[in-house]
């Protein structure tokens with residue numbers, strides 16, 4: 292009894308002194324009162340970006356929030372976002388790695404979790420000059436179009452099956468499949484699911500690895516922020532090692548398959564990321580850890596983000612029948628009724644593009660982006676951000692700020708017809724992909740896929756709420772988490788609106 296009490300008292304006094312020292316030494320941004328040991332951890336409501344937006348009303352657009360003994364600074368207006376992501380970008384471009392992220396990324400050997408430095412600059416160059424070039428994006432377009440037509444077919448089959456008459460369907464099931472197949476094909480050159488929807492063994496392994504990674508990552512959340520408490524949550528070293536080994540074995544197996552195919556076809560490389568990275572390994576001096584890390588970064592960052600955005604977009608379109616009809620009117624006029632849309636039609640579909648943009652404004656899938664970390668002492672908005680603090684930009688709150696948006700809560704794509712606002716990091720009012728050095732490298736790919744999915748869903752079907760529900764009753768609450776799913780997956784009732792022969796998947800082998 293005696294020793295824990297003494298230790299506990301000592302720690303509380305030490306942390307009290309630490310907070311006071313930080314306050315005296317630095318001019319920290321204001322914020323809610325921090326408790327000893329836990330800081331503000333127990334005051335933060337589960338949907339963090341909403342909680343921070345509420346607090347910003349009280350404490351202002353730059354705030355201190357303490358996760359245990361770690362200072363987190365949250366900025367919530369576009370002027371401060373510009374300071375963080377443009378003016379002080381280089382000093383704020385490190386990443387905070389949780390213990391699980393550190394393990395998965397082998398201490399930042401990948402891109403997402405790498406600190407800003409020579410390794411990051413090299414890997415980022417590989418992304419910009421090799422992986423996400425317009426040419427590669429175009430060469431992978433057939434994959435996206437194959438998957439989007441597969442989605443249309445699966446919805447058509449489900450809603451025209453006689454026993455499903457009058458039944459609504461779960462939208463996420465269909466859009467999630469596009470996101471999954473698209474990303475595994477793009478990164479690994481593999482469609483793990485056959486034409487009948489059955490997943491092969493490698494695919495099942497792959498899914499298990501993704502699910503296990505999420506579980507391991509979440510299991511440490513509490514101990515993460517209070518380092519001296521970690522002894523109570525022993526790091527599941529063995530589970531991490533097993534997980535890492537499983538992931539590496541499957542990835543190596545796939546890499547070997549690709550190397551074999553390349554050797555057989557005398558070096559002619561395909562366009563998938565795995566082939567690109569293996570072919571470029573020597574040129575850029577990439578370790579195997581980096582190649583594996585990069586491939587999994589694409590899965591982590593590129594799969595759920597697109598599916599989540601489309602689900603929110605469909606919820607808004609069902610809530611706002613006027614917008615749905617206007618987008619369909621444009622599709623009917625431009626595409627007609629005897630062919631399906633392709634990405635080449637985008638330039639002729641300005642309203643559809645505005646629908647995608649308005650969706651990302653109101654529902655950015657990563658509302659606090661990914662946290663950045665200060666690699667030196669920095670001043671933002673007149674306050675000190677000490678080295679080692681984390682900085683979050685509440686892009687959700689900025690995109691709903693009444694000081695810069697007219698009727699910010701209304702879903703009105705026309706606003707972007709009236710004023711063209713960039714969303715790829717050049718206009719600090721709209722930042723679904725972040726901005727600056729760490730801006731999302733997959734932004735254009737994400738925009739293309741989201742626009743294409745929304746376009747196909749609207750051209751092929753009319754959408755209504757499930758029986759008995761009024762459009763305004765659709766539940767728009769968010770699930771807590773780094774990426775923001777709808778808390779209750781959207782259910783909807785589709786009615787086909789094109790000739791039956793246009794609902795067939797057009798498979799391609801790229």
Ligand code: HEM
Pocket residue numbers: 402403404588589590592593594596597600655656657660661662723724725726728729730731732733734736737738741
């Ligand atoms: C709607 C779709 C998407 C949205 C809204 C989105 C958003 C974001 C955001 C906000 C960040 C953090 C930026 C920062 O830290 O400042 C990010 C990073 C990243 N995204 Fe995306 N993303 C999307 C799709 C994709 C896709 C399709 C891929 C790849 C296939 C991808 C790959 C990445 C990577 C690798 C990073 C880490 C960049 C770095 O740390 O330097 N994203 N994304």
